[in-house]
Amino acid sequence: METRLVERLQRLNKQSVDRAFTVEALDWTKPIDKSLKWTPDEMITISYLPSYDLLTDAQKLRFNQLIGLSICEQFIWFENVLLNPALRSCKRIYKLNPEMNEAIDHFMEEEDKHGEIFLRMLMKAEPENYSKENPLRIFKLSKTQNFIMKVVTKFPQIFLWWIWIALFFEERTLDISKKYNKALKEKDVDWNFWQCHYYHMLDEVRHQQIDECFLATFYNKANPILRKINAKVFINFISSYFGPKRMATRILELMQEEFDDLSTETINTLKDEFDTLRTNVEFQRSAFSRQGLGRTYELLAQYDEMDDFWDLLIEESKEEHLGKNRFVRGTHSTILN
Ligand SMILES: [Fe+2]
Ligand SMILES: [Fe+2]
Incomplete structure (x- = not known):
């Protein structure tokens, strides 16, 4: 087992070196088209709400663009505030073999680069709203939430749920890239937004596999009671993504400053419908499909402490994802096509 893990890491480390690229590999010269969408339509959560058509076409387009920006912000946050600090702590806490140490170094360096890419994208799209000092405008955490993240990343050996978050979101990153490709x-x-997600995916294909090595190295060896507690925290955290409302609320509030014809009544009607997303099959098929998250589902199914996770899903079940994942084989290897 240990030998296989080391071999896997050696292969991934070699790929990191062979396939390395810099921020300058991207073409930053093309202007951004403000008449176009910045996010694939199917990723617009409020488009699944019954009252979506209360918005005008101009409002729908702007909502779409703000979602595009918020996705870039979330990656900056996720990778630079959660993943990298947690990994820095892991390097300090655990006695790791050289292959894992090297893998973490590549991983962190690549995430720093992604943060730079997404910030540059934000500053290119809306220089009036973003700067190095202010990279987050839509995805803002409260002081308490920021404090909690600091504690979590300082003690990743206790708050092990970060590994499941990494698995879940890094596989979802690949799905996002595929949606941009389409x-x-x-x-x-x-084109510019597509380009960022395309380059991001080139590294994330590897990260998803390294996350699995984190699971084997850090999570599997942890105390079963600690694992149980962390499973509960993970399910609780991830649950909010099945009935997302925070980002949409913030965007609608920002849009009220831009649109005189966007009434509070329309916003409140939409807000009242946010909870229906939890039971919206179409939304789940797009955001949490087995094609998009099959590997994470396969892993979750192998851990009994994750049994409550399946209650969040309308069409997927633990039994279907146990064992060989017949639904997703080859999906991510064909991502470049
Ligand atoms: Fe990344
Ligand atoms: Fe990553």
Whole structure:
């Protein structure tokens, strides 16, 4: 087992070196088209609400663009505030073999680069709203939430749920890139945003596999009671993504400053419907499909402490994802097509 893990890490480390690219590998010269969408349509959560058509076409487009920006912000936050600090702590706390140490170094360096790419994208799209000092405008955490994240990342050996968050979101990152690929083919998204997600995916294909090594190295060896507690925290945390409301609320509030014809009544009607997303099959098929999250589902199914997770899903079950994952084999290897 240990030998296989080391071999896997050696292969991934070699790929990190062979396939390395810099921020400058991206073409930053193309102007951003403000008449186009910045996010694939199917990723717009409020488009699944019954009252979505209360918004005008101009408001729908702007909502779409702000979601595009918020995704870039979330990556900056997720990678620079959660993953990298947790990994820095792991290097300090655990006695790791050289292969894992090297893998973590590549991982952190790549995430720093992604943070730079997404910030540059934000500053290019809306220089009036973003700067190095202010990278987050839509995705803002409270002081308490920021404090909690600091504690979590300082003690990743206790708050092990960060590993499941990494697995879940890094696989979802690949799905996001695929959705951008599809939207670009249909000429339905700005090229610059597609480019960022395309380059991001080139590294994330590896990260998802390294996350599995984190699971084997850090989570599997932990105390079963600690694992149980962390499973509960993970399920609680991830539950909010199945009925997302925070980002949409913030965006609608920002839009009220931009649109005189966006009434509080319309916003409140939409807000009242946010909870319906939890039981919306179409939304779940797009955001949490087995094609997009199959590997994470396969792993979750192997841990009994994660049994409550399956209650969040309408169409997926633990039994279906146990064992060989027949649904997703090859999905991510064909991502570049
Ligand atoms: Fe990343
Ligand atoms: Fe990553």
